[in-house]
Each structure stands twice: as structure tokens, then as C-alpha cells.
Amino acid sequence: MLPRSQIWLLAVLGAAAVMSAVSGRLNPYWLDVAMGVGINIILAVSLNLINGFTGQFSLGHAGFMAVGAYTSAMVTTVLGSRLGLSPVLLRWGLFPVSLVAGGLLAGLAGLAVGAPSLRLKGDYLAIVTLGFGEIIKVILQNLNAVGGARGLSGIPSYTNLFWTFTVAAVTVYVVWGLLNSTYGRGFLAVADDEVAAEAMGLNTTRYKINAFVVGSFFAGAAGGLYAHLKGYISPTGFDFNKSIEIVVMVILGGMGRHLGVIVAAILLTVVQEPLRKLGDWRMILYALLLIGLMLTRPQGLFVWPLKRRNA
Amino acid sequence: MLELRDLTVRYGAITALHGVSLRVAAGSIVTLIGGNGAGKTTTLRTVSGMVKPASGQVLFEGEEIGGIPTHRLVARGLAHCPEGRMVFANLTVRENLQMGAYLQRDKGVIRREEEYVFALFPRLKEREAQPAGTLSGGEQQMLAIGRALMSQPRFLLLDEPSLGIAPLLVKLIFEKIVELNRQRNLTILLVEQNANLALEVSNHGYVLETGRIQLSGEAAGLRADPRVRDAYLGG
Numbered sequence: 001m002l003p004r005s006q007i008w009l010l011a012v013l014g015a016a017a018v019m020s021a022v023s024g025r026l027n028p029y030w031l032d033v034a035m036g037v038g039i040n041i042i043l044a045v046s047l048n049l050i051n052g053f054t055g056q057f058s059l060g061h062a063g064f065m066a067v068g069a070y071t072s073a074m075v076t077t078v079l080g081s082r083l084g085l086s087p088v089l090l091r092w093g094l095f096p097v098s099l100v101a102g103g104l105l106a107g108l109a110g111l112a113v114g115a116p117s118l119r120l121k122g123d124y125l126a127i128v129t130l131g132f133g134e135i136i137k138v139i140l141q142n143l144n145a146v147g148g149a150r151g152l153s154g155i156p157s158y159t160n161l162f163w164t165f166t167v168a169a170v171t172v173y174v175v176w177g178l179l180n181s182t183y184g185r186g187f188l189a190v191a192d193d194e195v196a197a198e199a200m201g202l203n204t205t206r207y208k209i210n211a212f213v214v215g216s217f218f219a220g221a222a223g224g225l226y227a228h229l230k231g232y233i234s235p236t237g238f239d240f241n242k243s244i245e246i247v248v249m250v251i252l253g254g255m256g257r258h259l260g261v262i263v264a265a266i267l268l269t270v271v272q273e274p275l276r277k278l279g280d281w282r283m284i285l286y287a288l289l290l291i292g293l294m295l296t297r298p299q300g301l302f303v304w305p306l307k308r309r310n311a
Numbered sequence: 312m313l314e315l316r317d318l319t320v321r322y323g324a325i326t327a328l329h330g331v332s333l334r335v336a337a338g339s340i341v342t343l344i345g346g347n348g349a350g351k352t353t354t355l356r357t358v359s360g361m362v363k364p365a366s367g368q369v370l371f372e373g374e375e376i377g378g379i380p381t382h383r384l385v386a387r388g389l390a391h392c393p394e395g396r397m398v399f400a401n402l403t404v405r406e407n408l409q410m411g412a413y414l415q416r417d418k419g420v421i422r423r424e425e426e427y428v429f430a431l432f433p434r435l436k437e438r439e440a441q442p443a444g445t446l447s448g449g450e451q452q453m454l455a456i457g458r459a460l461m462s463q464p465r466f467l468l469l470d471e472p473s474l475g476i477a478p479l480l481v482k483l484i485f486e487k488i489v490e491l492n493r494q495r496n497l498t499i500l501l502v503e504q505n506a507n508l509a510l511e512v513s514n515h516g517y518v519l520e521t522g523r524i525q526l527s528g529e530a531a532g533l534r535a536d537p538r539v540r541d542a543y544l545g546g
Binding site for chain 1: 359361380381382385386390391392393397398399400401402406409410411413414455458459462
């Protein structure tokens with residue numbers, strides 16, 4: 001691991017802390033957008049590990065996000081009121097714990113979906129993950145303990161700039177570090193050619209499951225941040241459209257590119273704001289964008305030649 | 312070193328191999344020839360654990376290995392160089408080689424093997440920092456072979472090394488195959504469409520037709536056999 005990457009990590013954490021300290025003076029609207037950007041970076045970068053670097057195709061990322069969002073929200077609302085902690089401890093102690101819990105449960109869900117289905121390839125895997133996302137949504141809709149179709153409200157707004165960008169920086173750091181290690185090169189090998197990777201002595205199934213579990217973990221943590229940002233979550237917020245939104249970020253940024261995907265996540269989140277009044281029509285714009293992109297720049301918008309990794 | 316006993320392999324309802332038996336003696340080069348769809352690649356894939364046999368035995372150094380996953384067999388000294396030059400296109404030449412030494416933890420050994428491969432194929436050394444996808448067909452084949460060597464195998468499964476490669480490079484690659492066999496005492500099971508060339512470098516040969524062994528014998532004998540000449544050597 002390059003020490004330089006650790007310096008970057010610390011720099012981002014420091015900046016997040018400073019920004020967070022002065023956030024009271026910032027325009028609350030743009031603060032909200034900034035945190036949305038951070039959450040989408042986490043989602044896109046974690047999906048990029050699965051779809052981009054490992055060459056799988058998951059359409060269920062919103063499902064894992066939902067698992068994390070609900071888990072984390074239950075931890076802070078149910079546990080938070082019973083433990084009788086001070087507000088400071090709640091935000092700086094229980095909240096990160098709830099994010100990790102959400103991540104772990106989402107990772108577990110990733111394992112549960114991944115283990116039986118990752119023998120499938122391409123379209124088949126995409127269909128299974130799509131099915132998984134829908135199952136999660138339907139389960140949540142029918143689970144009265146978490147509000148069913150009405151959703152879960154009254155979630156304390158613990159998410160701030162610091163936590164959002166801390167998790168985002170950790171996600172980027174972990175995915176980047178993973179891929180630039182000897183072990184991590186295996187992910188790229190699996191994406192390039194599974195048969196050859198297997199013939200080299202790689203356990204390709206385990207690689208794919210690892211990618212799924214790590215990717216789902218961070219999607220779960222992002223879900224936790226989202227829940228504590230909006231204060232209200234409902235199953236429909238984690239539907240197929242949300243998964244597609246994340247997939248578009250990854251494709252737009254260039255599958256298997258580090259920086260491009262981050263740029264795409266930022267851009268698409270910010271662009272959403274002026275488009276908000278279009279409502280669901282926004283999805284048509286997304287679809288058109290995707291088609292246009294595939295026709296003109298299938299390698300992604302923000303791609304420089306031969307610069308796949310910053311290695 | 313390798314023995315297949317009455318091996319039957321099915322893909323769903325289709326039977327690809329009907330009771331194939333063959334032997335590869337340690338230190339030899341054995342060629343499997345046959346037309347498209349005869350079951351050559353299936354035989355190799357079964358040996359390296361990518362396909363599970365329906366019945367019959369795969370014995371490697373006297374031990375049954377049928378159904379053991381590929382990644383475990385690599386650790387036992389068996390390497391598979393798959394058909395169609397499956398290099399990792401987005402990794403550099405050097406990274407491809409390093410992937411080949413995936414199970415090797417000793418950096419010194421990796422470096423030594425890398426030097427060996429570069430000495431064997433100097434062309435790869437020139438292109439070491441280039442993504443493998445930018446290499447020519449012949450260079451990719453060299454890389455695929457070199458990568459398979461990185462796991463320090465004692466037994467190499469080589470699938471169609473001449474496929475779609477310039478004739479000059481085919482000759483070079485076959486010379487290197489013989490060199491590997493002689494110098495490193497590497498036992499090789501070769502699958503090849505270019506029967507003439509393959510039999511020339513082999514000790515022994517088997518002719519596979521629609522999943523059955525039709526003929527076998529000394530390589531020189533097979534080359535002279537009129538049935539082989541008519542069907543595979545172009546008269």
C-alpha cells in the first residue's frame with residue numbers, strides 16, 4: 001500500500017471534519033446536496049468493485065442499501081431511545097455503530113445472494129440480483145415492525161458532512177487498496193477471463209463472493225447514512241430505479257475506473273437537482289443518457305487512455 | 312504421470328466423451344489430435360478439473376483427481392494453458408505473469424521464474440509494461456504459455472497453441488515446447504489441430520473422434536499411418 005494513499009485518506013477526513021465544524025454556516029440546501037453526493041460516491045464506488053473491476057453484473061445494489069438503511073435506522077431509533085445516552089454519544093457513538101451494523105447485515109445479504117448465484121454469469125446473474133432487490137422491497141413492504149409500506153419515519157438526523165465523507169473516503173480507500181494489492185489483481189483477472197483465472201489457481205467463486213460482500217457492506221453503510229439524512233425511509237425508495245441510478249453512475253464513469261466513477265457520481269447527483277421538477281420523467285433522461293453513451297462512448301465519459309488504474 | 316480410465320463426460324444430455332482411456336508417461340509429450348467437436352478440449356478441461364466426469368477415473372501421479380477444483384490442482388503441479396490465448400487483456404504482461412504465480416508467495420522464486428520466461432520469450436520482456444490486450448496473437452500465446460509456467464508445473468495441458476497464429480511464430484512456439492520438455496523435464500499433454508507439427512514433436516499420440524479414442528501409438532507410427540494421413544495430415 002502506498003503511503004500516499006493514506007495521506008489522501010487523512011486529508012479527506014481532515015477536510016470533512018473542518019467542513020462539518022463550519023457546516024452550520026453553510027446553505028442547508030447545498031449541505032444536503034453535498035451529503036447526497038457523498039452517499040452516491042459510496043454507492044457507485046462499491047458497485048464498481050462488483051460490476052466494473054470484477055466484471056459481474058449486479059442490478060440489486062439498492063436492495064443491499066435498503067438492508068443497511070433499515071438496520072441502521074432500527075439500531076438508532078429502537079436502541080437509541082432505550083439506552084438513555086446523551087445526544088453527543090448518540091451521534092458520535094451509536095450512529096457509527098449503527099452504520100457498521102447496517103453494513104454487516106447488508107454484507108451478510110450479499111453473501112446469501114452471492115454464494116448460490118455467482119456461478120451464474122452475465123445476464124443470468126443480473127436477473128437474480130434484480131429479483132433479490134425486488135424481494136427485499138416486498139419483504140420490507142410487508143414487515144409491520146419496520147412500518148411496512150408506510151415506511152419508517154422519525155429517524156434522527158445524525159448524518160453530517162463528517163460521517164458522509166469519512167465513509168466515502170474509507171470506501172474509496174478500501175476499494176483502491178484492495179485492487180492495487182497482489183490479492184486484488186485477482187478481481188481484474190476474474191473480470192478479464194474467468195477460465196484463465198481459474199487455471200492460474202484462483203478460486204474465482206470466492207473472488208466474486210468477496211466482491212459482492214465488500215460491495216454490499218459499503219452499500220449498506222450508505223443506506224444507513226441515507227436514512228439518517230432524510231429522516232424517513234420507505235421500501236419504494238430502494239426500488240429498481242435506484243439500482244439503475246447507481247449502475248448509470250458506474251457506466252457513465254467507466255466500468256472499472258476509479259476516478260471516473262467518482263466524478264460521475266458527483267455529476268449525476270448535482271444534475272438531479274435542477275431536474276427535480278421533472279419528477280419521474282427524470283428516468284427517461286437517464287435512459288436516453290445511457291443509450292447515447294453506449295453508442296458514442298462505451299468505455300465511459302471520464303476515461304483517459306490506458307489509465308485504468310492509478311497504479 | 313497422468314492416466315485416464317474409461318472417462319465419460321456429459322454436458323447435460325450430450326455425451327462429449329465416451330469412455331476415453333489414455334496415458335501420459337512422465338517426461339513425455341503426448342498429442343491428442345482430432346477434428347472439431349471430437350472432445351479434445353473437453354478432455355483437457357476434465358483433467359484440470361473445470362469439468363466433472365460422469366464416470367471413469369482421472370489419475371494424476373497415481374491419485375484420483377476427478378472433480379477436484381482447478382485452483383487446487385494448480386498447487387499440485389498441474390497447469391492448464393487454455394485455448395484461444397486467454398490472457399488478462401487489461402493487465403500488463405508482467406502482471407499477467409505474476410497472476411500465473413498466484414499461489415507462489417516467495418518473491419525470489421517469482422522473480423526467478425519471470426527471468427526464465429523472459430529468457431524463453433525475449434519478445435515478452437520487450438513488452439513487459441504493455442497491457443496484454445495490445446499484443447499480437449503469437450505474443451499472447453507466448454504470454455499464455457509463460458503464465459502457465461509461472462506456477463512451476465510438472466505437468467502442462469496445452470490447448471491449441473497454434474490457433475490463429477502466424478506460421479513463423481507457430482514454429483517458434485513448438486521449438487519452445489520441446490525445449491521446455493527437455494530442459495525442465497516438463498510433461499506435456501498437447502491438443503492440436505496442426506496434427507503434422509504436433510506429432511513431429513511428440514512421443515506418443517491419440518486420435519479422438521466423436522468422443523472416442525480411435526487410434527493410438529508412437530507419434531512416428533501415427534504420422535505414417537494412412538488413416539491418419541488421410542483424415543488429419545492432408546494426404
